[in-house]
Amino acid sequence: MRNKFFLIFILTISFAKVSIRIESNPHSAHVKIDGEPFGLTPIENISLLPGLYKIDLTLEEFAPIHYSFDLQTAGFAVLRFQLNRIYTVTFNTQEKGLNYELDDQYNWIEEKINLKMEEGIHNLKVFDGDSLVDEKEIWINKPSKIFYELISN
Amino acid sequence: MKTLLNSPMGIRWIKPVCFLSFLILGNFCFWGCSFVRTIEYPELILLNSNPVVSVRYEYENVQLNLSKQVLDGEPTAYRFSIFNNSDINSPLISKIFFPDDTITVMLPLNVLSIEDSANVAILIPQGDDFEIVENYFSIEQSGVIEFPTAYIRRKPVILVGNVSRRIGDTPIEGAKVQIIDSIGVVGSSETNNFGQFTIELPSPFKDRKDLNLTVSTAGKFSRWRNQIDFQGEKWLSQPVVIGPRALFVNQGMVYRVIQNNTPFREGPENGSPIRFFLSEGDIFVAEKVAGDQLFGRVEIPIDKNDYFQHFEGWIKNKYLNFIQ
Numbered sequence: 001m002r003n004k005f006f007l008i009f010i011l012t013i014s015f016a017k018v019s020i021r022i023e024s025n026p027h028s029a030h031v032k033i034d035g036e037p038f039g040l041t042p043i044e045n046i047s048l049l050p051g052l053y054k055i056d057l058t059l060e061e062f063a064p065i066h067y068s069f070d071l072q073t074a075g076f077a078v079l080r081f082q083l084n085r086i087y088t089v090t091f092n093t094q095e096k097g098l099n100y101e102l103d104d105q106y107n108w109i110e111e112k113i114n115l116k117m118e119e120g121i122h123n124l125k126v127f128d129g130d131s132l133v134d135e136k137e138i139w140i141n142k143p144s145k146i147f148y149e150l151i152s153n
Numbered sequence: 154m155k156t157l158l159n160s161p162m163g164i165r166w167i168k169p170v171c172f173l174s175f176l177i178l179g180n181f182c183f184w185g186c187s188f189v190r191t192i193e194y195p196e197l198i199l200l201n202s203n204p205v206v207s208v209r210y211e212y213e214n215v216q217l218n219l220s221k222q223v224l225d226g227e228p229t230a231y232r233f234s235i236f237n238n239s240d241i242n243s244p245l246i247s248k249i250f251f252p253d254d255t256i257t258v259m260l261p262l263n264v265l266s267i268e269d270s271a272n273v274a275i276l277i278p279q280g281d282d283f284e285i286v287e288n289y290f291s292i293e294q295s296g297v298i299e300f301p302t303a304y305i306r307r308k309p310v311i312l313v314g315n316v317s318r319r320i321g322d323t324p325i326e327g328a329k330v331q332i333i334d335s336i337g338v339v340g341s342s343e344t345n346n347f348g349q350f351t352i353e354l355p356s357p358f359k360d361r362k363d364l365n366l367t368v369s370t371a372g373k374f375s376r377w378r379n380q381i382d383f384q385g386e387k388w389l390s391q392p393v394v395i396g397p398r399a400l401f402v403n404q405g406m407v408y409r410v411i412q413n414n415t416p417f418r419e420g421p422e423n424g425s426p427i428r429f430f431l432s433e434g435d436i437f438v439a440e441k442v443a444g445d446q447l448f449g450r451v452e453i454p455i456d457k458n459d460y461f462q463h464f465e466g467w468i469k470n471k472y473l474n475f476i477q
Contacts, residue, residue: 063197065204073263074210082205086197106198114191117198 018074020046022055024081029059041081055079061086063118087140089115093148099127100148102138126150212261213295217274219256219288220299225306225355228252229280235260238271249279265292274300282308282356282387307356310383312340314391315348316368320399324348328370330393332381335363359383368393372411375434397436398461401452408447408473410435415472417464421446428466436476437468445470 022031024041031038033055038046041057050073057065062083071077091100092112101107102115102122117140126134126148134150217235233256234247245264250256256276265272270289277285286303316328330350332340340352358364360383368377374395383389397407410431418425421443431437431451439449450465 063199065206067204067206069208072210074261075213076211078207078209078211080207080209084200084205090191102198103200106194106196108194110192112191114193115198116194116196118200120200120202122198122200 017047017049018071019076020048020071021076021078022046022081023078024057024059024083026059026062026083029057029062029081029083032056032058057081057083059083085119086116087119087143089117089140089143090145091115091148092145093150095148095150097128098133098150099129101125101127124148212263214259215262215265215292215295216257216259216297218297218299219274219276219303221256221276221286221303221305223305225357226278226281226283228278228283228305230278231256232277232279233258234275234277235265236273236275237264237266238273239266241273262292262295267292276303278305284308308387309353309355310359310387310389312352312354312366312381312383312389312391314350314393316344316350316377316393316395317348318374319394319396320402322394325370325373325395328368328393328395331367331369333365333367334361339364356387359385359387366391366393368395370395370434372409372433375410375432375436397452401438401461401463402436402477405438405440405449407476408437408439408449408468409476410437410468410472411474412472415468417451417466417468419466421448421467425467428464431468431472437473439473442470443467447473 022038022041022043027041029041031041031043033046033048033053035054035056048071050071053069053071055065055067055069057067062085065081065083067081069079090112091108091114094111096111099107099109102117102124104123104125106115119140122138122140124134124136124138125132138146219233221231230252231250231254232247233250234244235258236244246258246260248258269291272290272292274288274290275285276287277283284306286305288300288303290298290300292298312332314330316325316330317323318325324344324346325348326344326346328344328348328350330342330344330352331338332352332354339358340354342350342352344350362382364381364383366379366381377393377395379391379393381389381391410433413430413433415431415433415435416427417429417431418427420426435451437447437449437451439447441448446467446469448465448467450463452461452463454461
């Protein structure tokens with residue numbers, strides 16, 4: 001009798017699993033689900049129980065993706081990720097003694113520096129000491145050089 | 154200061170200025186242009202925006218089909234909705250179909266409940282006062298569910314009432330209640346143990362003026378008959394009181410007429426004029442007996458039972474059954 005219940009329990013669990021396909025653009029990204037490697041995209045027939053998962057995608061020269069995903073009960077699920085490219089951007093200025101900050105978290109003081117930036121629109125803030133003296137949006141869509149000049153009012 | 158140039162192990166023959174030049178040239182030779190390369194920021198500059206990801210679920214589907222047959226009226230459209238009983242206010246799907254459309258919807262298997270009769274499909278014909286058709290169902294697996302044919306008709310007119318005995322106001326069970334028109338019986342029912350009855354008729358009967366209600370009790374009491382008129386409404390209540398009054402039966406020996414069309418004569422002699430014919434179940438109270446004939450009276454309710462008229466006459470004994 002105990003074996004019978006165990007068999008029913010196992011069958012119930014196996015029937016409840018959802019088959020998943022993970023795709024990415026571009027393909028060949030490394031996939032980890034809850035820290036466990038699953039190979040390169042596209043990946044077919046990953047069988048998971050409904051629930052919360054953390055999916056990580058990494059690919060050289062592209063921004064990594066960390067995605068929390070609540071898998072619903074279904075027959076089949078397809079996840080398609082769009083990876084953003086990383087471009088090298090050279091920041092150059094002749095201004096002296098200024099602090100620079102990107103996206104409220106990346107700081108430097110050098111007058112010339114190479115940055116590896118995710119494609120998209122970034123926010124640059126320039127500080128003289130503690131005071132904000134300039135703020136700009138920078139659109140990154142290719143490797144580029146930024147020549148920064150502080151224009152005083 | 155002790156340096157490479159002036160230390161005992163140093164290169165004393167090189168002049169300090171030349172040593173500096175050699176040092177710079179050596180670095181260029183070894184590192185190339187990268188000797189003066191730009192500093193690199195140690196982290197990736199990420200936008201930290203939500204990742205661009207599309208999630209597409211594919212569910213196993215259930216197809217729900219409903220065929221219909223219009224019996225009465227002409228619906229302009231149909232609203233077909235599927236509900237989960239746990240949330241009857243929010244349909245899982247609600248769709249309008251035109252009269253010529255095939256009524257069918259498709260739903261993912263997982264949105265429907267697997268519990269018994271936990272889902273309900275409701276069809277609401279539009280355009281008039283139609284009856285709503287409900288089908289309760291449960292789901293075990295994907296596939297097609299065919300509901301029974303929905304018969305579309307306008308909400309019926311309903312006659313309700315109760316039949317009771319005049320003496321004691323007790324209910325009469327098993328009385329046969331019929332609605333008849335000029336052609337025949339259009340609806341019938343039988344009273345329950347509380348004397349109650351319900352008869353449904355199609356909607357057009359609400360405007361009919363030729364309807365009569367009859368109540369018969371298998372000869373226990375005379376047949377009751379009265380005209381009914383719904384007056385355009387869909388509900389009518391009709392109480393029915395039958396049988397003789399206590400005042401009447403206390404006037405003598407009580408008999409019941411056992412045959413329809415029993416002659417009620419003015420005198421006991423053969424050939425005496427017939428006042429009228431009595432029906433099975435009519436009550437006759439006898440005052441005197443002469444041979445095979447009894448003299449007495451019958452009570453006829455007039456004007457919806459509110460008024461009674463007594464008639465005296467003779468009946469042959471063979472048409473009567475003694476009660477008390």
